[in-house]
Amino acid sequence: MAFDVxxxxxxxxxxxxxINGKALVYLDNGATTQKPDVVVQSLVDYxxxxxxxxxxxxxxxxxxATEQYEGARSYIASYINxxxxxxxxxxxxxxxxxxxxxxxxxxxxxxxDQVLITTLEHxxxxxxxxxxxxxTGASLQVVALDENGDLDLQDLQAKLSEKTKLLALxxxxxxxxxxxxxxxxxxxxxxxxxxxxxxxxxxIAHTHVDVQDMDCDFYAFSGHKTYGPMGIGVLYGKExxxxxxxxxxxxxxxxxxxxxxxxxxxxxxxxxxxxxxxVSGALGLEAAIRFIEEIGMxxxxxxxxxxxxxxxxxxxxxxxxxxxxxxxxxxxVLSFVVxxxxxxxxxxxxxxxxxxxxxxxxxAQPLIDKLGYHGVVRATIGLYNTKSEMDVMAEAVNKAxxxxx
Amino acid sequence: MTIAEKQQEVINEFxxxxxxxxxxxxxxxxxxxxxxxDDQYRTEQQLISGCQSRVWLHAAYHxxxxxxxxxxxxxxxxxxxxxxxRVLSGHSPQEILSADFDFLETIGLKxxxxxxxxxxxVSMVKQIQLYxxxxxxxxxx
Numbered sequence: 001m002a003f004d005v006x007x008x009x010x011x012x013x014x015x016x017x018x019i020n021g022k023a024l025v026y027l028d029n030g031a032t033t034q035k036p037d038v039v040v041q042s043l044v045d046y047x048x049x050x051x052x053x054x055x056x057x058x059x060x061x062x063x064x065a066t067e068q069y070e071g072a073r074s075y076i077a078s079y080i081n082x083x084x085x086x087x088x089x090x091x092x093x094x095x096x097x098x099x100x101x102x103x104x105x106x107x108x109x110x111x112x113d114q115v116l117i118t119t120l121e122h123x124x125x126x127x128x129x130x131x132x133x134x135x136t137g138a139s140l141q142v143v144a145l146d147e148n149g150d151l152d153l154q155d156l157q158a159k160l161s162e163k164t165k166l167l168a169l170x171x172x173x174x175x176x177x178x179x180x181x182x183x184x185x186x187x188x189x190x191x192x193x194x195x196x197x198x199x200x201x202x203x204i205a206h207t208h209v210d211v212q213d214m215d216c217d218f219y220a221f222s223g224h225k226t227y228g229p230m231g232i233g234v235l236y237g238k239e240x241x242x243x244x245x246x247x248x249x250x251x252x253x254x255x256x257x258x259x260x261x262x263x264x265x266x267x268x269x270x271x272x273x274x275x276x277x278x279v280s281g282a283l284g285l286e287a288a289i290r291f292i293e294e295i296g297m298x299x300x301x302x303x304x305x306x307x308x309x310x311x312x313x314x315x316x317x318x319x320x321x322x323x324x325x326x327x328x329x330x331x332x333v334l335s336f337v338v339x340x341x342x343x344x345x346x347x348x349x350x351x352x353x354x355x356x357x358x359x360x361x362x363x364a365q366p367l368i369d370k371l372g373y374h375g376v377v378r379a380t381i382g383l384y385n386t387k388s389e390m391d392v393m394a395e396a397v398n399k400a401x402x403x404x405x
Numbered sequence: 406m407t408i409a410e411k412q413q414e415v416i417n418e419f420x421x422x423x424x425x426x427x428x429x430x431x432x433x434x435x436x437x438x439x440x441x442x443d444d445q446y447r448t449e450q451q452l453i454s455g456c457q458s459r460v461w462l463h464a465a466y467h468x469x470x471x472x473x474x475x476x477x478x479x480x481x482x483x484x485x486x487x488x489x490x491r492v493l494s495g496h497s498p499q500e501i502l503s504a505d506f507d508f509l510e511t512i513g514l515k516x517x518x519x520x521x522x523x524x525x526x527v528s529m530v531k532q533i534q535l536y537x538x539x540x541x542x543x544x545x546x
Contacts (some may be wrong), residue, residue, distance in 0.1 A: 020425065311494065341480075342458050342478050342480065342482075343480045344458045344481075344482065345479045345480055345481045345482070346502075347435075348429075348481050349429060349481075352425045352426075373456075374459065375458070375480060402482075403426070403429065403430055403433060404433060404480060
């Protein structure tokens, strides 16, 4: 089936509206994506037909809900090519996935050890590790970037040492759009027996994710950045690692046996899913990924790469505008600054013209500081964006810049 | 002029604009025209938190009235803060504390009053009120 963007857009009623009297151009997909009808319908169906608590009821509905919830887990596991369904833990999102591993990692890090991250991480993949270091007396090391926004792999190599207990890095930068060579990096880390945690928040909707091919030890992503519902996310972990880590939260299905003297915990994946899980969210995420699969990741990549290249060319015609992030492999993210003009002024005027983008530090303050900016404008592309929207955006930026000069 | 009269004056000026472009062009102009803040006040201490753009706000108290000066690295933010200064500067702490800010909504800047809004108008208003309260307490000592 040919990639038909107009047909795809019909699945997203939210896109068909006016903001400030102008047709909405939604280019804040890096913050959250819109949800297609099938995802919304899956939530409605669940609450209309199946809602029940999972894993415990002796009754029919509970069995159905459990089957569907575990069905979503299996489906998602096979989508990311996990070896086992139980290696997929449902969380609230990427941030919770990072926190889960960071909080469970105390026993693997001693005073004087190191945890390695990179300059292009967003706060959710910095602060939990920083807290781990503070609790354990380890130190946080940071891999440098080159001038294009690519990771400096020599620096990475130099910072992988016998003291390094974990490497955590983004698959794709939320500010620069750089796609990191995860497979190669995992190889470098594994050569020294260092486990690798990959933050896939910006990757899951924009590129192929094959956790066995990358061979990463952990992979995290959010449902809402991949056309799924808010409040659901995934932590993938290799079974060995997940078995080694202690539970993160306690209560509910994760318990095998409780007495007031001692509690034993159940096995994967329930060990990490305390309390009643977000069943509807898991089903919505399954629906979202099925939606993506039906369109096909290859056509999505081709479409988004085309738009990114076209929009970059259009924006670069504007005098004084500089695209931030020129990594060799880049996707879906188009950040820029304009000489002498503040990002927030551009954002305010674009909003008046119906163009939704984000400005500021994008929850990646250390990176923005390192690049020497007080904020950048960021347009992020989704599968439903069109070439004519890129024209509207570029024209709006041009108009804003002319007004502000 | 009272604060209310000055607010009415601003409302009258903005009522002449037919579309958003004219309005923002005017705010940009106001921003560019705002007298530069004395360099000694462009410090971390005068920086208002909660703004995506940096805003420096200084208040001085003289003979019963507060004089406000401000600067920002974003020009629309500067235009908005210049409206606040025009309306509030030169008035007593009590007058400032009893002023309402409905005029910002009337001139169509309601969006900017949302607490999450990047330009931090809410933070600016709060900071001015904080200065007024401090000077008010000081004047009673």
